[in-house]
Amino acid sequence: xxxxxxxxxxxxxxxxxxxxxxxxxxxxxxxxxxxxxxxxxxxxxxxxxxxxxxxxxxxxxxxxxxxxxxxxxxxxxxxxxxxxxxxxxxxxxxxxxxxxxxxxxxxxxxxxxxxxxxxxxxxxxxxxxxxxxxxxxxxxxxxxxxxxxxxxxxxxxxxxxxxxxxxxxxxxxxxxxxxxxxxxxxxxxxxxxxxxxxxxxxxxxxxxxxxxxxxxxxxxxxxxxxxx
Amino acid sequence: xxxxxxxxxxxxxxxxxxxxxxxxxxxxxxxxxxxxxxxxxxxxxxxxxxxxxxxxxxxxxxxxxxxxxxxxxxxxxxxxxxxxxxxxxxxxxxxxxxxxxxxxxxxxxxxxxxxxxxxxxxxxxxxxxxxxxxxxxxxxxxxxxxxxxxxxxxxxxxxxxxxxxxxxxxxxxxxxxxxxxxxxxxxxxxxxxxxxxxxxxxxxxxxxxxxxxxxxxxxxxxxxxxxxxxxxxxxxxxxxxxxxxxxxxxxxxxxxxxxxxxxxxxxxxxxxxxxxxxxxxxxxxxxxxxxxxxxxxxxx
Amino acid sequence: xxxxxxxxxxxxxxxxxxxxxxxxxxxxxxxxxxxxxxxxxxxxxxxxxxxxxxxxxxxxxxxxxxxxxxxxxxxxxxxxxxxxxxxxxxxxxxxxxxxxxxxxxxxxxxxxxxxxxxxxxxxxxxxxxxxxxxxxxxxxxxxxxxxxxxxxxxxxxxxxxxxxxxxxxxxxxxxxxxxxxxxxxxxxxxxxxxxxxxxxxxxxxxxxxxxxxxxxxxxxxxxxxxxxxxxxxxx
Numbered sequence: 001x002x003x004x005x006x007x008x009x010x011x012x013x014x015x016x017x018x019x020x021x022x023x024x025x026x027x028x029x030x031x032x033x034x035x036x037x038x039x040x041x042x043x044x045x046x047x048x049x050x051x052x053x054x055x056x057x058x059x060x061x062x063x064x065x066x067x068x069x070x071x072x073x074x075x076x077x078x079x080x081x082x083x084x085x086x087x088x089x090x091x092x093x094x095x096x097x098x099x100x101x102x103x104x105x106x107x108x109x110x111x112x113x114x115x116x117x118x119x120x121x122x123x124x125x126x127x128x129x130x131x132x133x134x135x136x137x138x139x140x141x142x143x144x145x146x147x148x149x150x151x152x153x154x155x156x157x158x159x160x161x162x163x164x165x166x167x168x169x170x171x172x173x174x175x176x177x178x179x180x181x182x183x184x185x186x187x188x189x190x191x192x193x194x195x196x197x198x199x200x201x202x203x204x205x206x207x208x209x210x211x212x213x214x215x216x217x218x219x220x221x222x223x224x225x226x227x228x
Numbered sequence: 229x230x231x232x233x234x235x236x237x238x239x240x241x242x243x244x245x246x247x248x249x250x251x252x253x254x255x256x257x258x259x260x261x262x263x264x265x266x267x268x269x270x271x272x273x274x275x276x277x278x279x280x281x282x283x284x285x286x287x288x289x290x291x292x293x294x295x296x297x298x299x300x301x302x303x304x305x306x307x308x309x310x311x312x313x314x315x316x317x318x319x320x321x322x323x324x325x326x327x328x329x330x331x332x333x334x335x336x337x338x339x340x341x342x343x344x345x346x347x348x349x350x351x352x353x354x355x356x357x358x359x360x361x362x363x364x365x366x367x368x369x370x371x372x373x374x375x376x377x378x379x380x381x382x383x384x385x386x387x388x389x390x391x392x393x394x395x396x397x398x399x400x401x402x403x404x405x406x407x408x409x410x411x412x413x414x415x416x417x418x419x420x421x422x423x424x425x426x427x428x429x430x431x432x433x434x435x436x437x438x439x440x441x442x443x444x445x446x447x448x449x450x451x452x453x454x455x456x457x458x459x460x461x462x463x464x465x466x467x468x469x470x471x472x473x474x475x476x477x478x479x480x481x482x483x484x485x486x487x488x489x490x491x492x493x494x495x496x497x498x499x500x501x502x503x504x505x506x507x508x509x510x511x512x513x514x515x516x517x518x519x520x521x522x523x524x525x526x527x528x
Numbered sequence: 529x530x531x532x533x534x535x536x537x538x539x540x541x542x543x544x545x546x547x548x549x550x551x552x553x554x555x556x557x558x559x560x561x562x563x564x565x566x567x568x569x570x571x572x573x574x575x576x577x578x579x580x581x582x583x584x585x586x587x588x589x590x591x592x593x594x595x596x597x598x599x600x601x602x603x604x605x606x607x608x609x610x611x612x613x614x615x616x617x618x619x620x621x622x623x624x625x626x627x628x629x630x631x632x633x634x635x636x637x638x639x640x641x642x643x644x645x646x647x648x649x650x651x652x653x654x655x656x657x658x659x660x661x662x663x664x665x666x667x668x669x670x671x672x673x674x675x676x677x678x679x680x681x682x683x684x685x686x687x688x689x690x691x692x693x694x695x696x697x698x699x700x701x702x703x704x705x706x707x708x709x710x711x712x713x714x715x716x717x718x719x720x721x722x723x724x725x726x727x728x729x730x731x732x733x734x735x736x737x738x739x740x741x742x743x744x745x746x747x748x749x750x751x752x753x754x755x756x757x758x759x760x761x762x763x
Contacts, residue, residue, distance in 0.1 A: 052725055075727065083725045089674050090718040093269065095646040095666065099735050104726040106733035115735070135535075137673050151726065232602045233636075234628030235609070238565055256658035268660070268732070269723065270716040272667020273675070277712040279668075280675035281705050296705065317664040321672075324640055324648070325531040327601050327633045332560050387609060387625070388616035414699060418706030423713065 002066075004030045004159050004187045005051065009060035012046055012211075020046040022211040023060070030158065033188040035198035035219060037228055038208030044191045047208070048161045051189070052081035065158055079108065082152030082186075086164040088144035089136065097123065097139065097147045098132040104155040115154075122154040123147070126180060142173035146180065159187045166194045195223060229297070229378055230322065230337055233330025237385040244381065245335030251343055252316050259309045267310065274302060275314045275321070281415075299341055300349030300370035300412045304363060305419075307428050308350040315342035336381055345374035349412075358427050360413055367412030368405045375401040533598065537590055537641035544588040544642045548744040549651025555751040556639040562759040563631045568620035573762045574627040580754065581634050588642050595641060599633040606630070645669055650736040663732055671715070679708055 005028040012021040021043045028034055036044045049055040050062050053069045062069040064077050085091050094100035101119035102112075110118065123129045126146040136144060145165060152160060162181075166174045178200045181188065192198050198205065198219055205222040207215040215222055222228065236244075259267070278298035298318075302311035319337050322328040329337045349370030356362030379397060383389065389397075419426050538545070544552070559577075566574055585595045606629040613622030643651070649662045682704050720728075 049721075054721055054725060078725060078727050083722075085718065085722050085725075087715075087718065089671075090715060091722040093667065093670060093719050093723060094735075095644075095670065099646070102735055103723075103728075103733070106735060107727035107729070112735050112737055115733075133539075136670070155726070232605065232629050233560060233564060233632030234602075234606070234625055234630075236564075241564065252661065253658055256660045260658075260660040268663050269667050269719040270713075271664045273671050273712050273716040273719065275664060275668035276671040276675040277709055279672055280679035280712075281708060313661055313664055314668075317661060317668050320661075321665060321668055324636065325534060325645075325669075327599065327636055330560075330629075330632055331557070331636055332564055332632070386621075388613045388618055388621060390612065390615060393612060410698070411702065411705075414702030415705045415709070418703045419709055422706055422710045426713075 002030055003027050003063075004032075004065055005189075006063040007047075007050070007060070008063075010047070010050060010057050010062060011059035012043075012050065012055060013058045020211055021050075024211070024213055026206065026213060028159070028187055028189065031185060031187050032204070033190065033202045035202035035205040036189060036191045036208060037193075037198070037205050037222060037226070042208040043211040044208050045163055048083065048163055048189065048191060051159070051161055052078050052083055054083075075108075079104075079155045080158045082155065082157035082160050084145075084148050084152055084160065084162045084165060086167055088141070088148045088168075091148045091151065092136040092144060095135060096132070097128065097134050097136070097150075100136070100147060101132075101151045101154050104151060108155060118154050119150070122150040125153055125184075126150045140173075141168040142170075142177065145169065145173075145177060149180070153184070157186060159189065160184065161189045161191075163191045164193070165190065166192065166197050195219075195228070229341065229375060230319070230329030231333045231340075231378055231381065232327070233332050235330075235382060235385060235387055236333055236336060240381050240385045241332050241336060244339045245332070248335035248339040248343060252312070252338060255309045255312045255316075255343075259313050271306070271310055271314050272317070274306065275317045278302065278314070278318055279321075296411050296415070297341070297345075297371055297374075297408055299345045299374070300353070300363075300366040300408065301415055303346045303350040303370070304353050304358070304366060304412070304416055304427050308346050311346045311350075312342050315346055318342075336378070340374040340377040340381070344377055345370045348373035360417065363413040363416045364409040366409070368409035370412075371405040371408040372401060375404065533594070534637070534640045535645070537595075538644045538647075540589060540642065542588045542642070543743075544584070544747065546743075547642075547747045548654075548738050548740050549643050549647045550654045550738070550740070551744040551748045552639055552643055553648070553651050553655060555748050556635055558752040559635050559755050560632055562755050563628055563635065565759070566624065566628055568624045570762050571623075571627070573758055574631060576758055577631050577755065578634075580758075581631065581638060584638060584751070585641075588638070590638075590641050595637055596634065598637045598641075599630055602629045602633040646736060647738075650734075650738060653734075654738065666732075667719075671712075671719075674715075675708070675712055678711060682708060 005026065007024055007026040010021050010024040010026075011019070013019050024043070024047060026047075036047070038044055046055065050057060050069070051064065053062075053074050056069070064080055067073045067077060067080075069077055092100050094103055098116065098119050101122050102115040105115035105118045106112065120129060120132060123132050126149050128143060128146050128150060131139065131143060131147070136147075139147060145168075149160075149162075160181075165177060165181075169177060174194065174197055178197055181201055188201065190198060190202060202219055204216065205219040206213045207222050207226055207228075215225060217225075259271075278296070278301075281296050281298065299311065299315050302314050305311075306314065316338050319329060319342055320334060323331055323334050323337070349366040352365035352369055353362045356365065375397075379394070379401075383394075416427060559581075563574075563577060582592060582596070585592050603626065606626045609625050610619075610622030613619055613625070640648070646666070649666055653659060653662055686700065686704060
């Protein structure tokens with residue numbers, strides 16, 4: 001199986017001099033699911049933002065599907081890597097669910113009709129086609145998360161990166177999100193503190209500490225080792 | 229402060245629309261070309277912030293409370309062009325969704341609060357290099373200018389107001405302006421603590437803005453003088469001053485009821501004046517944007 | 529909030545709801561100009577307009593009483609001026625202000641009750657309003673409720689602690705506005721990040737494409753025609 005993500009010696013220093021990442025090595029096979037665990041501020045989100053070029057390495061390389069993250073490949077990379085942010089409100093910025101999901105295909109140059117067809121297909125995948133005309137503030141947290149995921153799926157990504165996807169969701173919402181994600185064939189990176197959720201989806205976990213990955217292994221083994 | 233439809237006379241709302249619409253066009257083009265693209269969400273969210281901040285009531289002593297208008301604060305934070313656009317977006321949203329201010333009167337409201345108000349507020353801020361006094365004066369001048377303009381537009385339109393009412397209004401404006409000044413200063417100071425460097429202290433290149441700001445303030449004062457000279461409308465003002473009808477028609481809009489009197493039917497003339505006003509605005513805006521696009525292309 | 533009700537109404541499916549937003553905006557502007565030029569002698573025209581706008585409300589299958597009530601929001605301010613006019617010995621001018629303000633508000637409410645906010649912005653765009661301004665309005669509308677909720681939560685949090693008085697309270701409120709601003713700023717950056725992650729490079733692509741149909745022209749003529757004709761006949 002080919003590698004969808006290959007990160008080598010990734011360092012990132014914020015403008016104020018804080019070292020957020022200090023030499024991260026990471027690989028992910030196509031179709032695999034891994035959970036990123038670790039304390040708050042250990043660099044998980046900063047790492048995720050490198051995967052589609054929102055942040056650029058201070059040192060080291062990030063390669064997605066044999067394509068290095070550089071300005072030249074940015075458009076292609078952003079189509080391959082879908083980021084689902086923690087606060088869905090920030091992600092759903094268009095007036096209706098349908099328009100929001102159609103945003104990425106439109107930005108990629110599709111006509112409104114083609115984009116709408118793509119968006120409806122993506123909304124159907126997440127079970128939200130009935131709500132396509134709704135404004136974001138008429139959706140529940142779980143529905144917003146689904147629409148946000150549809151917005152990512154509409155550009156046919158190969159990798160989904162989900163940052164704390166279960167926050168703001170009630171337990172049934174968390175379970176149904178896990179069920180939805182398990183039906184999607186893409187490789188997934190889950191940043192989460194929700195262990196039942198991580199166990200349900202991920203085969204492996206990596207543990208972040210002070211800007212480094214300090215361990216990788218089966219989820220239960222990592223949980224036991226770090227008393228997580 | 230938000231003038232609804234139905235108060236302003238045709239010459240006044242047409243004239244303010246004619247001034248405001250092309251100015252907004254120009255500022256929008258400018259704000260769009262000048263700033264990087266993350267400004268679009270930023271400006272929208274800032275508009276929503278001003279709406280939301282108006283929910284946080286500020287105790288103004290003696291049991292009453294007041295809220296932020298925000299034009300001066302936005303000007304200090306984003307620069308006057310962007311602040312004008314955000315204020316215009318706020319006023320348009322208020323007019324459409326909350327019937328707070330009229331649609332035909334939108335030009336007047338935009339001129340008062342989003343253009344003159346923002347620039348009058350930016351002037352002291354720029355001159356005093358963003359000091360606390362400058363921030364206070366920014367809020368004060370911004371609100372005072374907008375309020376005086378609104379009052380003079382109503383007076384010029386011939387809305388009946390006894391002198392006592394005008395005195396009370398002026399006192400009320402002064403109090404509101406003092407509160408707006410204090411709020412602008414307090415919020416901006418609180419912001420500087422949370423997020424140092426967020427105030428857009430004017431650089432040397434922005435001298436043009438200071439000139440525009442000064443012009444806006446002058447214009448506002450002139451409008452006020454014009455109206456306060458005789459609060460029974462422009463027509464009688466001109467008569468009282470011994471001016472002829474010709475001059476009075478010059479003072480009003482060329483599309484006002486006087487000028488269009490070549491059409492015998494007064495209703496026809498009024499309505500034609502109004503419609504023609506809208507057409508003129510439309511043509512002006514298209515021309516401005518075309519001209520701008522042309523110069524951009526040449527410059528590129 | 530009031531706009532919630534307008535938003536609910538605007539999602540109707542009547543003939544008026546389905547018209548090109550530019551046709552509705554143009555019709556509304558023509559009606560507004562006709563109203564703005566009414567003088568006290570035209571009270572019969574004002575009455576006729578009232579009946580006409582009520583009939584339009586009914587034909588758009590909107591709740592007549594509630595739509596009229598929504599327009600009365602402008603009346604308290606108008607009443608002040610009516611009283612002033614009465615005191616100045618020109619009561620008919622005061623009545624004219626009330627009539628014009630109310631009819632204008634009714635027209636605006638009708639426009640917004642038959643046009644969703646995104647459709648309205650698309651209509652304004654097809655009338656060549658500056659796109660940048662419309663996009664700012666779109667984001668403003670989108671994040672209005674989000675920030676108002678945040679402000680409400682902060683107000684409740686402040687109220688649940690013991691209140692202070694005078695200058696201290698003023699500073700506290702200013703501090704709250706500062707914190708709200710900081711959050712809004714952070715949120716704006718997060719939104720931009722989410723947009724960039726999905727391929728935003730400076731232009732929000734157009735999605736709503738409207739075609740001007742004969743029915744739209746018919747609507748425009750049917751609304752503007754009688755209103756303008758009535759205005760001219762009245763002299």
